[in-house]
Structure formats: C-alpha cells, structure tokens
Amino acid sequence: LIVIEEAHNYFTEYNDFINRIISEVRKFGVGLCIVSQSPSSISAEILKNTNIKIIHSLKADIDKRxxxxxxxxxxxxxxxxxxxxxxxxxxxxxxxxxxxxxxxKKTF
Known part of the structure; x- marks a missing residue:
C-alpha cells in the first residue's frame, strides 16, 4: 500500500503517466491511498480511477460539488x-x- 498525503500538491492537473500508473497498479497487487483535504484540487481522472472513497466533513462548496x-x-x-x-x-x-x-471507531 502506497499512501500519498496532501495529494492535491501532486495530482492537480491531468497527467497521462500518473493516471496510467493509478489505473494499472492494482493488477500488480499494489494499493494506492490518495489523501487530500481538497478534492476539488485533484484531477477528475484521478478521482475517476479510485474505487473506494472515504469522505470526511468538507466545508467548501466546490469540494462538495x-x-x-x-x-x-x-x-x-x-x-x-x-x-x-x-x-x-x-x-x-x-x-x-x-x-x-x-x-x-477510534482504535487507540
């Protein structure tokens, strides 16, 4: 599992290479966890290529949209x-x- 915190700093615009990696790493048994407090700053392609989404509280209307x-x-x-x-x-x-x-649940 590869965790990428503050993903909006890395995935702000369309990037064919990054999108290809994200869409194909699963077949190699690699998981990606892309974390951002600002989903509106992440490429729409990246959001489309993520299967599981966990959304905590968002205040900005653009992020909610x-x-x-x-x-x-x-x-x-x-x-x-x-x-x-x-x-x-x-x-x-x-x-x-x-x-x-x-x-x-809080585990610790």
Missing part, C-alpha cells in the same frame, strides 16, 4: 457532508450500491 459529481450523490447527502462529526464519513465502494455514512 466535486464529490457529489464523482459519487452521483443525492442532494440530501451533499448537504450532509459538512455536518459529519469527527469519525463519521461517507463511504463509496464498488460493492456498495449507494454511498453510506459510517462511523470510524
């Missing part, structure tokens, strides 16, 4: 994104029909 478009969220859930408590998130994954709200 990008996530809404990426996940096809209903407006009721979009309006809820900035009201998520600490430890709550919206989870979207290929095996989940619709995004759901989850509570992440």
């Amino acid at each position: 990008v996530i809404s478009d990426s996940l096809s969220l209903p407006s009721s859930m979009v309006n809820f994104i900035d009201k998520l408590d600490i430890g709550e998130a919206i989870l979207s994954a290929p095996n989940i029909k619709n995004p759901i709200v989850v509570k992440i």
